[in-house]
Amino acid sequence: MITDRRRFLTRATVAAGAAAVAAAHAPSVIAQPKVQWRMSTTWTSGMDMLQGAAERLASVVGAMTGGRFRIEVVPGGQIMPLFACFDATSQGTIEAFMGSGQYWADKEPALEWFTTIPFGMNHESMAAWYYHGDGHTLADEAYAPFNLVPRPAMPNAPQMAGWFRKKINTIGDFNGLKMRIPGLGGKVVTRAGGAAVLTPGSEIYAALERGVIDASEWIGPHDDMKLGLHKTARYYYYPGWHEPGTTLYFGFNKKAYEALPVDLRRTLDHGTAATQVYAGTEYTTKQALALARLKAEFKGKVDLLPLPVPVLRELKKLAADVVQQESEKTPMSRKVHASFTKFQALVGGWDRVAESAYHLLVAS
């Protein structure tokens, strides 16, 4: 506290020198932030990229407002349990949280669509749906009953299909398979005859190692290797059919958000868009570096394999049923599913000639 105060004073003194130029912000404004928020997340501090994205928003907003708007970001478990942040923000105990919509699907199944659905859109199309389709309006509507204002935080995708101790050759290999896989993807695995379990991130390594589970997905090489998963199972499968476009979200308490002066509200909104760019590029880069490490340092110990096309075809069929059934649960999920599906069909035609052709014919 005292150190902080001293730092403020030093900064104010320095700023005074530049006063003639920077007449816009009187030093007194810098020293006493007018808006101070607290954000709790569903991540522990070990999850560097996810927690990093929350901290990034705080730093972007702080920098753009010359310190007039401060967001104190704390990892899950510090001031409240990981998954308490949604309700705490909803009640106004804290002003903001960052998490994955998958965690709140019990409250409203529609929230799953804003995160990702099996065989759904990739993160770029998810963002297009949000900014240029109905995504934004529908997300606001779906979170409104909880007194929350949602904003996309970062893409956490594409993901990998997961680590397997045995090879997957046919859809029959999912029979009896005990796999750590959450959400709708888990329901698909269950339909394929497997047992989907929701092991917390920190326990996956031990569960795989001891054979409590046979397979597990987590995120991508960077995050997976941090958990040590590459030391427990030989076969690392792609693509992550179950989470093709995972988009994590910030949630703001509605009253706190609306109480912000317009310029700070816009700064927060545009700050989340900038954070998506920074955190998204960090995701790409760190996964790429980790994959290179995996291939070099663990050569002969880990096999990187694509799921066979017929297996993906079967999973897709099962997924269509699961998603359809889930979409009928509430009026909101029906509406969101319809909008998502329509947008996915729209961008598909362009995706095929632009993105897909790039990957097949230009990049390779």
Added chain:
Amino acid sequence: MSATRRRFLAATAAGGAMALAPTRVTAQPKIRWRMSTTWTAALDQLQRSAQLLAKLVDEMSAGRFQIEVFPGGQIMQPLDCFDAASRGTIEAFMGTATYWSEKEPAIEWFATIPFGMNPDGMMAWFYQGEGLKLWEETYAPFNLVPRPGPAFAPQMGGWFRKKINTIADFKGLKMRVGNSLARNVIAKAGGTAVLTPASDIYAALERGVIDTAEWVGPHDDMQLGLHNTARYYYYPGWHEPGTMSEFTFNKKAYEALSPEFRQLLDHAAAAVQMYGLTDFHTRNAVAIARLKTEFKGKVELLQFPPAVLRDLRKIATDVIKTQSEKTPMTRKVHASYTKFQATVGPWDHVADGAYHQFVAP
């Protein structure tokens, strides 16, 4: 001049209360910049991104920082904006780095190169690799500070009046190509590459002055009416896989900004990237759907044969290599670019590539 001065004084008089009363501040901007672009007003998608940056900066600064945006041709010729911003006649411009490669060949790598990275890769190189640092270094001699704008990519391969079956079909072909490296590729393949200005492409194709032209993607191409002049619409746009636009600022003007406004400008540019790229994605999706329905039977959407792409890639590799040896800066930028592309490539393959091949269809 005096009007600005008066406005400045009035704003100063508001003093300490200013930060507390944004409405009063809105009426009296303290910083006013001018930005000219390399696009004419008719190119709505490109021009809109420049206006969007101005809007974001205005909103977030509560009107204390305003950027007046002019389409190319209004206060200066479209391609004069680089020099004007360099000299400080205007404080900012928006364009794509492709246009300035004659000043320093390295600049081209910051826009796109044939068979190079896609927007995802480009943005990762800028923010997580050395890309932006190298771009700043390249622009420093021109007194300019670059910031990546939205990507307008991937693009299409272009409009052709005749089918392309083998690389030999490029022989004698007169083609409009924007990217200068790609123009060299076409020339080496035996064609004649020209840089027809956007507004003249339609007429040139229609009259047979050129046989074929690439512009951007379905949305922008249809605005120029290109679908009414040539039957074959080819993909992928091998020549511009990751075209990035740029917001570039006069160095002195940028450095004179308060740290707060400098950050505001930087982060606003990043936000516009997100809005602009997704806008590009959506508008092209809508346009290609229209092309397939309304112009069914009149336009054929075709993929370049893999063998043709293989040959083009071979030529492109040579062209890029030669160009990369032109200046010390080019050598450095090319090395960094190539290394980063090799790093993200394998991840791209299992993540995005596999998504498009196995999950999306």
